[in-house]
Structure formats: structure tokens, C-alpha cells
Amino acid sequence: MDFSRRDLFKAGGKLLVLASVGATLEQITGAEPASDAYKMADHWWGMIIDIDHCIGCGNCVRACSRENGVPHGYFRTWVERYQIEEGKQPRVDSPDGAMEGFPPNTRERLKSFFVPKLCNQCAASPCVQVCPVGATFVSPDGVVLVDDTYCLGCRYCVQACPYGCRYLHPQKQTVDKCTLCYHRITKGLTTACCESCPTGARLLVDFKNPKDPVHEILRNNKVEVLKPYMATQAKVYYKNLDGAVR
Amino acid sequence: MIPGVNGFMYPNEVELQWSVLIVLYPYITGLVAGAFILASLERVFKVEAVRPTYRLALLTALAFLLVAPLPLQLHLGHPERSFEMYLTPHTSSAMAMFGFVYLWYLTVVLLLEIWLEYRAEIVGLAQTTTGIRRLIYRALTLGSYNVSPEARRIDDKVGYAVTVIGIPSAFLLHGYVGFIFGSVKANPWWSSPLMPIVFLFSAMVSGIAAVMVLYVVCSKLRKVPIDMRCLDTIARYLFYTFVIDFTLEMLDLVHRTYEADESFRSLDFMVHTRLWFSQVILQIMLGTLVPLAILAANQLWRFSVGVRKAMYMTAGGLTLIGIFAMRWNVVIGGQLFSKSFLGYTSYKMELVTREGLLSAIALMILPFVIFLVLIKLLPPWQEEKPR
Numbered sequence: 001m002d003f004s005r006r007d008l009f010k011a012g013g014k015l016l017v018l019a020s021v022g023a024t025l026e027q028i029t030g031a032e033p034a035s036d037a038y039k040m041a042d043h044w045w046g047m048i049i050d051i052d053h054c055i056g057c058g059n060c061v062r063a064c065s066r067e068n069g070v071p072h073g074y075f076r077t078w079v080e081r082y083q084i085e086e087g088k089q090p091r092v093d094s095p096d097g098a099m100e101g102f103p104p105n106t107r108e109r110l111k112s113f114f115v116p117k118l119c120n121q122c123a124a125s126p127c128v129q130v131c132p133v134g135a136t137f138v139s140p141d142g143v144v145l146v147d148d149t150y151c152l153g154c155r156y157c158v159q160a161c162p163y164g165c166r167y168l169h170p171q172k173q174t175v176d177k178c179t180l181c182y183h184r185i186t187k188g189l190t191t192a193c194c195e196s197c198p199t200g201a202r203l204l205v206d207f208k209n210p211k212d213p214v215h216e217i218l219r220n221n222k223v224e225v226l227k228p229y230m231a232t233q234a235k236v237y238y239k240n241l242d243g244a245v246r
Numbered sequence: 247m248i249p250g251v252n253g254f255m256y257p258n259e260v261e262l263q264w265s266v267l268i269v270l271y272p273y274i275t276g277l278v279a280g281a282f283i284l285a286s287l288e289r290v291f292k293v294e295a296v297r298p299t300y301r302l303a304l305l306t307a308l309a310f311l312l313v314a315p316l317p318l319q320l321h322l323g324h325p326e327r328s329f330e331m332y333l334t335p336h337t338s339s340a341m342a343m344f345g346f347v348y349l350w351y352l353t354v355v356l357l358l359e360i361w362l363e364y365r366a367e368i369v370g371l372a373q374t375t376t377g378i379r380r381l382i383y384r385a386l387t388l389g390s391y392n393v394s395p396e397a398r399r400i401d402d403k404v405g406y407a408v409t410v411i412g413i414p415s416a417f418l419l420h421g422y423v424g425f426i427f428g429s430v431k432a433n434p435w436w437s438s439p440l441m442p443i444v445f446l447f448s449a450m451v452s453g454i455a456a457v458m459v460l461y462v463v464c465s466k467l468r469k470v471p472i473d474m475r476c477l478d479t480i481a482r483y484l485f486y487t488f489v490i491d492f493t494l495e496m497l498d499l500v501h502r503t504y505e506a507d508e509s510f511r512s513l514d515f516m517v518h519t520r521l522w523f524s525q526v527i528l529q530i531m532l533g534t535l536v537p538l539a540i541l542a543a544n545q546l547w548r549f550s551v552g553v554r555k556a557m558y559m560t561a562g563g564l565t566l567i568g569i570f571a572m573r574w575n576v577v578i579g580g581q582l583f584s585k586s587f588l589g590y591t592s593y594k595m596e597l598v599t600r601e602g603l604l605s606a607i608a609l610m611i612l613p614f615v616i617f618l619v620l621i622k623l624l625p626p627w628q629e630e631k632p633r
Contacts, residue, residue: 092589094257129339152323152328156426159263164258
């Protein structure tokens with residue numbers, strides 16, 4: 001087919017006019033953008049963790065570390081093992097954050113269970129409150145994030161977090177923490193820890209989605225957040241949490 | 247087992263975040279606030295006996311205030327971003343207010359008061375010295391050469407007003423440092439509404455002790471007699487503030503012990519083990535009870551001049567060590583236990599790193615270097631020429 005430069009300009013011009021009209025119409029009618037576009041205002045993220053389902057394999061710790069390039073010796077998520085003997089202080093361990101799981105229990109007649117930990121994505125977050133420059137903030141979709149181009153590295157937020165979820169990144173010299181795999185969840189994926197959990201002990205939930213299973217879970221189960229007396233409005237809920245867990 | 251850890255720490259808690267430099271920061275700002283309060287005793291509360299230390303106290307406060315931000319800068323992961331605290335302060339953060347409180351105190355209170363106090367002498371020196379000194383003094387006049395009796399009267403009035411504003415400002419400067427710690431609800435060792443007021447009184451104690459010791463040392467070096475009426479008065483005020491400070495700290499201790507909440511077992515164990523030396527021996531016994539006993543003895547009995555000097559110097563030196571130990575126990579102690587209350591970590595101070603021991607020593611020497619420059623530039627001795 002013979003297609004001169006003149007024809008090309010004509011066709012281009014028509015396309016431009018059509019696109020402009022389309023865009024203007026969309027503005028006038030307030031038409032929605034493509035349905036798969038992520039809108040922060042539509043989400044309010046959190047997590048449900050089922051203590052009884054966690055087997056302490058450490059898959060989540062390894063997956064998180066790989067996915068997010070977590071520096072060695074620091075943890076965005078980790079798993080603790082509680083071993084409780086009646087009338088005694090609980091014995092807790094988390095060897096290398098449970099990166100390689102746990103050695104077997106050596107003692108019997110113990111109440112023993114695993115507790116996966118991560119940032120609780122608090123809505124009334126003490127870490128956000130104390131940041132002197134606002135480098136750490138709660139995103140409109142409910143995730144506590146750190147702007148590492150802005151963080152001073154003063155570590156006041158590390159002190160303010162009741163759960164020990166923050167650390168100073170040794171290379172960046174800024175504070176680092178669980179982002180709830182923000183780069184994944186905003187693309188419709190789940191977090192690396194949830195995806196890698198073989199028993200489904202971790203479940204990413206969206207409180208603003210009426211079809212999310214979280215509503216049924218919260219309705220039908222006894223759930224608790226860590227250190228509720230801190231009143232941080234944590235959004236990581238635990239099913240079957242023992243009162244000894246801190 | 248992780249070296250230095252007993253029991254269970256959350257994995258990210260093993261490493262301490264706030265080092266010896268953050269111990270220095272409240273110690274230094276405390277000395278500033280305390281020295282200023284002592285200066286205000288003469289200026290506002292008309293305690294004439296402490297006149298010989300008025301200027302010394304102001305210069306001590308300035309020397310330490312100039313150094314106060316340095317440990318923070320050295321500690322930051324990104325010191326080059328610290329100006330963001332001025333440009334985009336986060337209003338809910340106690341720390342964000344630091345820059346503003348600091349600037350207010352430095353410029354509106356301390357520099358202004360010192361300038362007004364020294365103005366007549368600066369003008370005189372600008373006209374009598376030569377060379378670089380003349381240039382410096384001419385710059386320090388800020389172009390104002392009017393030292394007529396009327397102008398001096400205005401200086402005095404404004405200076406008085408600045409001191410009156412300065413007292414709540416000094417309270418703010420250090421009370422707010424206490425608030426930085428006291429408002430951290432995650433940390434039961436810090437979280438207490440008493441923290442700002444304990445910091446405030448311990449600041450006054452350390453500042454008064456520092457000026458007292460400096461006054462004696464300076465007099466010895468200059469080979470001039472020590473004004474014992476002045477020294478006795480400072481020691482008396484040190485005793486009064488120390489009694490209040492000790493009462494507040496004991497109130498905190500008794501309250502914690504009596505309430506014995508969830509954290510108590512863990513904190514009690516820490517005090518009896520890792521903090522035993524710095525808290526019980528250094529802070530409470532050597533740094534508080536001994537100087538308090540010495541100062542109290544001087545309120546009850548009249549010792550000879552030589553004995554009194556020795557007693558005051560001992561009490562002053564021990565007080566300075568005790569208050570440093572108190573800052574150490576707050577800052578470092580608050581990070582030694584796990585927020586799970588199930589374990590303890592330890593602080594390994596480095597030597598030649600940015601936040602190591604040598605930096606800390608250098609930062610504690612620097613105020614004295616600045617102090618030497620200041621007394622050279624603005625001699626605080628005025629025995630022969632009362633105001």
C-alpha cells in the first residue's frame with residue numbers, strides 16, 4: 001500500500017482529535033479510568049495471622065528477605081517460638097529470625113507455638129508521630145512507609161515502635177521496615193510472606209473490600225492485636241493468640 | 247545464642263540505636279540550662295552573692311550550647327538532611343521542635359544577653375585594641391558605639407527582660423529534652439510524665455555544679471582569691487536544687503516499685519545487673535548521696551575555708567559524674583532491655599568510629615576550648631568594676 005508522508009500526518013491529526021475528544025468527554029462525564037488501575041482510596045490493608053496454622057518453617061522470612069533485599073541480620077518479618085511451662089516465664093527464641101526455621105523442641109510437657117511478626121501497620125502509629133520530618137507516614141491505603149530519600153536516620157521511630165519492627169539499614173543509613181510488599185499489593189498481588197506460607201497462616205486483607213474474607217474472619221473468630229494496651233490501632237490481627245505473647 | 251544477649255530480644259533490638267553521643271546531648275543541654283539558671287539568680291532574683299559567677303555562667307552556657315547540636319549531627323544517618331527539620335518540621339514530633347527551641351535559646355536569649363552585658367566593654371575594646379582583635383570587636387559592636395549612661399540604662403533594662411524570658415526558655419530547652427524520652431510510650435523505662443521535670447532539675451544541678459567548679463578552677467589558675475560568700479551561696483543553691491532533684495527521682499523509683507507493672511520485673515533485674523554500677527554505685531551513691539551529704543554538712547556546720555573549698559570541689563565533681571551517669575542510665579539503660587520484657591542486650595561502645603568513645607571525648611573537650619576562646623575575647627572577671 002502506498003502511504004505518503006501527507007497521509008501519515010492526516011491520520012495522525014485525526015487520531016489526535018479523537019483522543020482529545022475522548023479525554024474531554026471522560027473529564028466531562030467523570031468516567032472511571034481503566035478498571036485495573038490501583039486507587040489508594042479504595043483499600044485499607046492489614047493482615048490476619050492464624051497462630052494455630054504457623055509451623056515455624058521460616059519460608060516467610062526467607063521470601064521477605066529475598067523479595068525486599070533485607071540486609072543480613074535485620075528483619076522485616078520474623079517468627080518467634082514460645083515455649084511455656086506452667087507457672088514460669090515463657091521461653092522465647094527466634095534463631096536468626098527463624099530464617100532457617102527452628103531446632104526441634106527438646107523438652108516435653110510444654111505449651112509451644114509460633115508467632116510470626118511484622119510491622120503492625122498501625123493506624124495511630126507512634127513511629128509516624130515522632131518522625132521529626134514526616135519521612136515515615138501512613139499511606140492513604142493504610143500502609144506505614146518510609147521515604148528513604150527524606151529520612152534523617154535519627155532513629156526516633158525505632159525507639160517509638162513498641163514491636164521492634166524497625167531498624168537502620170546499614171548501607172542506606174535510613175530506617176527500613178516492612179512495606180507490606182507495597183510494590184506487589186498495588187499490582188494486585190499478595191505479599192511475599194503470604195504467598196510463600198505453606199499453611200496459609202498469613203492472609204493479606206483489605207478492610208475496605210466488602211468481599212474480602214477478613215470480615216467473616218473477624219465476625220466468627222476471637223482475634224487480638226499485639227500489645228493492645230499501646231492503642232496503636234494495629235491492623236495485623238492474630239487468631240488464637242496466647243496472652244503470654246508480647 | 248547471640249553474643250551480649252541474655253534471654254530473648256526482638257531480632258531488630260539487639261543493636262542499640264542511640265549511642266554515647268545521645269548521652270552527651272542531654273548532658274550538654276542540661277549544663278547550658280543549669281548555668282543559665284544560676285546566672286539568672288543574680289540578674290532576676292537579685293542574689294548578689296553570686297555576682298562573681300554571673301558572666302562566667304553565661305559564657306559557660308554559650309560554650310556548651312554551641313556544641314549541643316554536634317553529637318546529634320554526628321549521630322544522624324544523613325546529617326546533610328538535618329536542615330529539613332527547619333524547612334518541613336513534622337508538627338507532631340517532639341524532636342522536630344529541637345531546632346526552633348535551640349535557635350530561640352541561642353539567639354534570642356543567650357547571645358542577646360551576653361551582648362547587652364558586654365556591650366560597653368566591646369565598644370571600649372574596639373577603640374583601644376589594634377589589628378585583628380580590633381576588627382573582631384568592631385564587628386561585635388554591631389555598629390552601635392553609643393555607651394552613654396542613658397544607653398547603658400536601656401541595655402540593662404532589656405538585658406533584664408531577656409533574662410526573665412530566658413528562665414522559661416531554659417526550662418523549655420531542657421524540659422523538652424526530657425519530653426523526648428518521657429513521651430515514648432513503647433519504652434517503660436522512659437515513659438513518665440516526671441521525665442521532663444526530672445531532666446530539668448538534674449540540669450540545674452549539673453549546671454550549677456559545673457559553674458561552681460569552673461569558678462574555683464579559674465580563680466586558682468588566675469591566682470586570685472575565691473569569694474567564699476559567693477561559693478557558699480552557690481553550694482547552698484546546689485543543695486536546694488539537688489534535694490528537689492533527688493526527691494523527684496526517688497518519687498519515680500518508689501512509684502515504679504509500688505505499682506510494679508508488667509515491666510517492673512524486667513527493669514528491676516536490669517538495675518540489679520547491667521546498670522548496677524552506673525545506676526546504683528555511680529548515679530545514686532557516689533553521684534547523689536555523697537555530694538548531698540557533703541552539701542548538707544555545710545548547711546549544718548561551719549568548716550574552715552580550706553575544708554569548705556575541698557568539700558565543694560568534691561561535691562561538684564561527683565555531682566557532674568552522677569548527672570552524666572543519670573543521662574547514661576536513661577539513654578543506654580532504656581535500650582538494654584527488650585520491649586518483650588524477656589531479655590537484655592548490651593552496649594559495646596566503639597572506640598574510633600563516628601559514634602565512638604573518641605568522638606565523645608572530643609565533644610566534651612570542645613566546649614572547654616570554646617570557653618577558653620570566649621574568656622579571652624570577653625573576660626568575665628569584674629572584681630574591680632562592679633556594675
